[in-house]
Amino acid sequence: MLPTTFGVVALTFLLFHVVGGSPAEVVLGKNATAEALAAFDARYGYDRPLLAGRWSAVRALGETPAARLEEGGAPGLRRVPLAYALPPGVYRVNAGLAVAVLRAVADGAEREVRAEGRAPVSVEVPEGWRAARLEVGGALPDVLRLGRRNAGLWDTQFFHYCRALACGDLGVSSELHQPVARVLAEGVGPSLALTVPILLGGTLVGVMLGLVCAAWRGCVADRLILAGSTVLMSVNYVIWVLAGQYLLAFRLRLFPIWGFESAAFLTLPVLIGIVSGLGRDVRFYRAAILDEIYRPYVRTARAKGLSGARVMVRHVLRNSLIQVVTYVSLSVPFLFTGSLMLESFFGIPGLGSVSLNAVHSSDMAVVRAVVVLGALLYQSVNLLTDLCYAWLDPRVRLG
Amino acid sequence: MAEQSNILRRLWRRWDTRLCLAVIVAYCCAALYGEAMYHSARLADRTAAYNQVREGCRYVPPAFARAGGWRARPEGCPLYLFGSDNLGRDVGLRLVQGARIAFHVGIMTSLIAIPLGVLLGCLGGYFGGRTDSLVVWLCATVASMPGLLFILAIAMVVGQGLLGVYLGIGLTTWVGVCRNVRAEVLKHRGRAYVQAARVLGYGHGRILFRHILPNVGHIVLIAFSVRFPASVATEVFISFLGIGVQGEPSWGVMINNARLRLWQGVWWEMTFVTAAIFALVLAFNHLADVLRDLLDPALRTEAE
DSSP states (O other): OOOHHHHHHHHHHIIIIITTTTTHHHHOOOTTHHHHHHHHHHHHTSSOOOOOOEEETTTTTOOOEEEGGGSSSTTTEEEEEOOOBBOOOEEEESSSSEEEEETTTTTTOOEEEEEESSEEEEEEEEEEEEEEEEEEESOOSSSEEEEEESSSSOOOOHHHHHHHHHTTOOOOOTTTTTTTTHHHHHHHHHHHHHHHHHHHHHHHHHHHHHHHHHTTTTTTHHHHHHHHHHHHHHOHHEEEEHHHHIIOOOOOOOOOOSSSSSSSHHHHHHHHHHHHHHHHHHHHHHHHHHHHHSSSSHHHHHTTTHHHHIIIIOOOOOHHHHHHHHHHHHHSSHHHHHOOOHHHHOOOHHHHHHHHHHHHTTTTHHHHHHHHHHHHHHHHHHHHHHHHHHOOOOOOOOO | HHHHHHHHHHHHHHHHHHHHHHHHHHHHHHHHHHHHHEEEEEEESOOOOOGOOOOTTTTOOGGGGEEEEEOOOOOOOOOHHHHHHHHBBBHHHHHHHHHHHHHHHHHHHHHHHHHHHHHHHHHHHOOOHHHHHHHHHHHHHHHHHOHHHHHHHHHHHHHHHHOOOEEEEHHHHHHHHHHHHHHHHHHTTSSSSHHHHHHHOOHHHIIIIIIIIIGGGHHHHHHHHHHHHHHHHHHHHHHHHHHHHOOOOOHHHHHHHHHHTTTOOHHHHHHHHHHHHHHHHHHHHHHHHHHHHOGGGGGOOOOO
């Protein structure tokens, strides 16, 4: 469990921090100023190095060839084109000489600091000051680079990401301006109200149909149900939702179309959820029950004179429950993350519609949180299922 | 190779699978025609026929369902066998483009997921030990991600468009292939023919890819027939949500477009897209079932 937990954390980090590029650019758009981007980065911790390192890049200066720098104020100095005044911190520039003009935030007083020596040299901007201008001289490199010093070697995005997850801090939604934890907590209730009936109803109907198929295997009923399940599986999920909403709610006016006010509003989405998953479920349950039906104990029970129905329910169904429980337990974590389509199309304010909106508005923090929580939940449920096996079946040993 | 043609012959012998094969071949032809249309329009640098907007020809019903017979259509409009949409574009031609995109998605995602799954499954199953632990760990990690949302997240991060769809679906669905291949290779590892090859001094690569892999090839075939319709369905879903394909008539985009007009009584676009998706996915699903029963009875109980 622990290695896979680490795997989930690493994978989401890779996806959202490394592959995703700059979240600031995604949220603020391509036309945002470098200063706004840097402020966003500093606020959400994206200005640090990814995995490890003492220095991180600064948005005020892109990669600039030193030969193209303008002449500075004093002879031998060249002016560095900063996009904004540098906030407090220790900066490093790969030149032999650096002169920074600092301006106090409070009263606008100016003073100059010099750093000279072997490249790279460091300049400190103290609290309450900003570096308005920066000029470099001495031995100039081909490409000028500006770095900002971090608090420590491990003051990195990955470390902070892990620490925040360990503390249960999921960040702040950039779209809703609320803590992600609160957004998610509000969404869990409606999601569960939708998904729990779907799971219970789907399992019940699926197992019953599976029993019917297995009991009359090869007969007309079995073939019909099996063919029907293939057909059900082939109808696109999108179509289920749209057709249900259009035909049953709009045309026949059997159900309310949109909203989340009473149980009546949930009936149609639950129905659609059950029917759309039924094809796959019935096939699985049928196969699970057929696995048991040829075992010797079934023949013994029949030979003892027990009725067919009793053998099916009391003996076969009971023994195939292990597979059923495994199958059902796999969908338990998704109860919490809800259903993307059903929720957004029936106006249920659950986690599914929250995460879909977040995907649409590129709200990384929310999407990341739902993905991570869903994955961790999945693993916990898996662990619990394994423990349950050992408890239900003495032959299973935890090793 | 002889085995493959034998399977094909067995599939051709049954009427239901013959129908499925015929449907798939028909879609293939449509997709190729769409490909040709797309590229010829692109090379000639003009608006493709399926994107041709005609102001006067909006909402023309399909030819066979028009009130005044198939000739009854506004001045200067083409035949519109399958009707026209809200911008006067030909639904039939757009369906063909949708088939093209569906085949792209089905094939590209399989090209990502299946080689990845087969390679990792082979390595894990054959070498065991640390390698196997690594493969199992990777599988467990990816499998625990919440499916659709993870695909959406990848598509969102990579950027909208077909590439995001390919990567999103491809990089999440190799796990099933990998597990099946690994289990099968594990069975073959101890068999006599592998031991014989080892005694002859063959290298690991040769044993794995020349001796074992051909014996687990049926899993690849099953995986493709299962993955293809699933990828098409997922692409429809993603494009419908506006995160996948942009600016091109994918089936998902068409459904999203048709959904808004359905309330005004424009039924044909929705109906034809639904039917197009349904027929392709059903043909593949049924073929996958039959293939699984023919090739590997042990796999039948798998949920995937």
